[in-house]
Amino acid sequence: MAVIIKEVKTKSDIKQFVELPFDIYKNNSFWVPPIRSDEKKALDKSKNPAFEFCDAKFFLAFENKKCVGRIGAIINKSYNKKVGVKYGRINKIEFYDNHEISEQLINTATEWFKEQGMEYIHGPLGFTNLDTQGMLIEGFDFLQSVASVYHQPYYKEHFEKLGFEKENDWVEFRLTLTDVALQKGKRGSEIVKKRFGFSILNFTSLKELKPYNTQIFHILNDAFKTLPYVTELNDKMIDLYVKKYFSILNPKYIKVAKKGDETVGFFVGLPSLSEAMQKANGSLFPFGFLHVLKALKKPKVIDMLLTGVLQEHQSAGVAVILISELQEQMLKDGINQMETTGVFETNHNVIANWKNYEHILHKRRRCFVKKI
Secondary structure, X not given: OOEEEEEOOOHHHHHHHHHHHHHHOOOOOOOOOOOHXXXXXXXXXXXOHHHHOEEEEEEEEEEOOEEEEEEEEEEEHHHHHHHXXXXXXXXXEEEOOOHHHHHHXXXXXXXXXXXXXXXXXXXXXXXXXXXXXXXXXXXXXXXXXXXXXXXXXXXHHHHHHOOOEEEEXXXXXXXXXXXXXXXXXXXXXXXXXXXXXXEEEOOOOHHHHHHHHHHXXXXXXXXXXXXXXXXXXXXXXXXXXXXXXXXXXXXXHEEEEEEOOEEEEEEEEEEOOHHHHHHHOOOOOOOHHHHHHHHHHOOOEEEEEEEEEOHHHHHHOHHHHHHXXXXXXXXXXXXXXXXXXXXXXXXXXXXXXXXXXXXEEEEEEEEEEEEO
16 A cells, blocks of 8 residues: 655644554553653644744654654754754654655655755754654663653664664663762762862752752753754743653752852753653553652662753863762662763763763664755
């Protein structure tokens, strides 16, 4: 049967777009379902402020009236202006193992990008760098973290057959906290504090953390501004992410660094929600939130969700203090496992730090690129 492509326009289309991964990864023990309502909001211009600086279209693929694939096509105008290149971003691509499906999806996105004057197509990427990024190409036998991605192993081969090449890779690590890492971190932290006069704020409630919510994202804007795929988050986007993420954090695992009255860095650790989200199966209500609450209160693994330090202080070792303080809290709570988020494989300074732990490099995800 021929593959038919349809643009997403109706509520029914959106529902099929959101539901497709639940079919593709059914019974996969390593995939972590997203929250359906969040996925729907991301496609809604009235609810996603990223549409103020992005253009986007979304498409479905059908074969014999069955939905067999999907793709998002995003143009982040702010990013293209920043780098001076006309990029189109592939977003949320999923498909069954049929080359006609993947080819039709990519061709449809490419044609729209051509109409908009784009020169390159790359991805998978989201509206911003706080959306999920990259395609999993190694580590299919490890549980996905909520801040990362999972894909079918055949996706990489489909992309390569369609002429895509590697643009950048992120790598992810599983770290085991040892006495050696603890003591080394503690010594380094004391040296940095004494030399530069930094202090650390700890939190016991989300109310205590609230004055720092937006500050964290302003630091993130400064810390990440030179990285690939990054554009500055405006006030509306910051407000969106604060509401989305800061209601599900355990404040014990969030650390803020100060120098005098200035907030200079932060570290957000998140009790792993992967198993809880699998049990929730895409819905927080009526019972999904109970699994999430339990995971937040009694974590076994900490996901190193997000960290940032103002650029002027990055060489002073602020990150050393932040992670040392997180480790001390983990020690108190009997936790010795950490899951890193993706770091560019070229970020040798960060990767060198992970070698102080018992560690495995267990996942790799890729951003592909192709000239249109």
